[in-house]
Amino acid sequence: MDKTYIVKGNDIKHEWFIVDAGGMTLGRVATRVAAVLQGKHKPTFTPGMDLGDHVIVINADKIVVSGKRMDQKFYYRHSGYPGGLKSESLRQMMGSARPERVLTIAIKGMLPHNRYGRALFKKLKVYAGTEHPHTAQMPKPLSF
Secondary structure, three states: OOOOOOOOHHHOOOOEEEEEOOOOEHHHHHHHHHHHHHOOOOOOOOOOOOOOOEEEEEOHHHOEOOOOHHHHOEEEEEOOOOOOEEEEEHHHHHHOOOOHHHHHHHHHHOOOOOHHHHHHHOOEEEOOOOOOOOHHHOOEEOOO
């Protein structure tokens, strides 16, 4: 009978990856990035253990979607006051001052909705342009 290998704390290595989202589909990028954040690409993946890597996404303002999704997909938020529901279409969100929020919301929705997911979400860095301040971490390109 073989024993199950459990990763110890000092065996965990968190790497840095960079993804160029320019011209890629929103959902395809989000699912791949969410899997890397959780560590599902590693053979030592264990649910509930933080084995994932840091991910930097650049060119988030150049993602593409299919069909009429730019005008038919809406993002909602509520202020907490009566009548405080705000809605914004995907086209408006991409044209706003922070178009990286579209990709951020998509990835966050694919992570676990608990404190483990919140810890994983902190390893995600999304930028609208090509510049990012994480060159010191020497991120490796993530291939799809």
